Amino acid sequence: MASTGFRILCLMAVLCVVMPISSATVYTVGDTAGWSLGVDYSTWTSDKTFVVGDSLVFNYGSSHTVDEVSSTDYSSCAVGNAINSDSSGATTIPLKTAGTHYFVCGVTSHCSNGMKLAVTVKADSSSATPSPDTSGSGSASPSGGSTGTGSTATPATRTPSSHVPENNASSRTALTMMSGVLAALVGWFGFYVLVVS
Template identity: 65%
Template sequence: MASLSVGVACVLLVLCMVVPSLAAVYTVGDTSGWTTGIDYSTWTEGKTFKVGDTLVFKYPTFHTVDEVSSSDYSTCTVGNAIRSDNSGSTTVTLKAAGTHYFICGVVGHCGNGMKLAVKVESSSSTTATTTTTNPDFSYSSSNRSSFAAYFITWVALIVILVINVSLWQEF
């Protein structure tokens, strides 16, 4: 029974280390999504974005998610996107520290506030750099929070199974 207790303690220790290290998933604009009429600078307030976090843009397909340079962001210049998507669901993993800029490429939408600047901190204890790098656009609907839920569920089921098997062996 002592070896079982040690095994359970090890599993719980691993869970305690894995779960906090999982990156956050942010739905841009929360329930409103990526649309006009939202103040995205207010939306970012109080949020700490780290390398590895994910932004999920949900929007009607007449909008776009364009990754742009700082100057194109400031002037709402469309047509120079580094990357662009209009699928209606764009997932961007923030892979580097620095500020990342996104606008809607539909003429007039950026000028009406449909733009987002995200300051990303390093996920380690080192100071974040100020260079801007390109995040990868992803079109999958999977995210890390789903992985965490499945992982924890499977680990819990395995622990329960191990406990039950060891209890049956004692009889």
Template identity: 55%
Template sequence: MAGYSASAALGVLLLFCCSTWAAATDYTVGDSTGWANGVDYSKWTTGKTFVTGDTLTFNYNAGIHTVDQVSATDYSSCSASNALSTDSSGQTTVTLSKADTYYFICGVAGHCSNGMKVAVPVTASSTSSPSPPSSSTPTPPSAGTTPSTTTPSTNKSSPRTVSLPYVVTLTGLMLLKLVLL
């Protein structure tokens, strides 16, 4: 019987460890509308919790819009002249790699002032190590780099693995049941 107790304890420990892991989320900025004029991006961020490791995908018409990552000051003044990064490929994916606020605008004249801008507050994920306090200005990318692009896919606003904690819990419970049999 002692063997069963040790196995059960190991199963419960494994279940606990696995259930605390969370998958990163890939958000499509503006959902099905994408990165376009006439979208209230402050409303789009409401209710969302962005954590390190998540990604933002901007879908837009190439050549008509840009995605410029800018400082807080340039965000407020809608200035893309000192952009930290810029892309106009039609799909821009940005990984939120540190806890900070990321600022994005469309650099085409008049678009930012008409609302084509988004501020994304990012907190440290529970699975990442804490980040040191940072200034309100995001760290610029290395020289010669631009945001990466990816092939479009559907339903990018929901987590890649929607029911992962549920699946892990069920798997752990099934393993525990097998151990106890």
């Protein structure tokens, strides 16, 4: 008969494997430079693959804002019809829908001087079929649920490496499938040890 300590250890192992594995990536916009003037955000996005479930973290000073805008407003640097706007200094935007999302700084001339970001988000193959959003109108508000200025956002706790492989979605699917198989095997082993022994 197995000892109580061994049974507890097996139960803990089962729980560790069965707990959901998050494959979402948190991207700090501009990396260490943050959301500011003088950063080439087109280059910053060029080696990244954004997937539904990922998040963008904008870190910036009090002289900047993060405004989510439509494609047309992005091209013309217009902020009068912003979908969401935040000036808290740390804005987290969860990428909930596939499509292209557009962000600009709403301070006069900052957008026209390059402080603008377009992020193309791919559907996560492990999620239900999200509808594409090419206008930026259906994307998420900054964390905290407020879209007005002065909202409080939660800063990210990790920053990904500067390169995310192009096959990110298929890697996530494979990881999810392997995790499920491993969880089933460990679960059956734990069940056997706890019940049969």
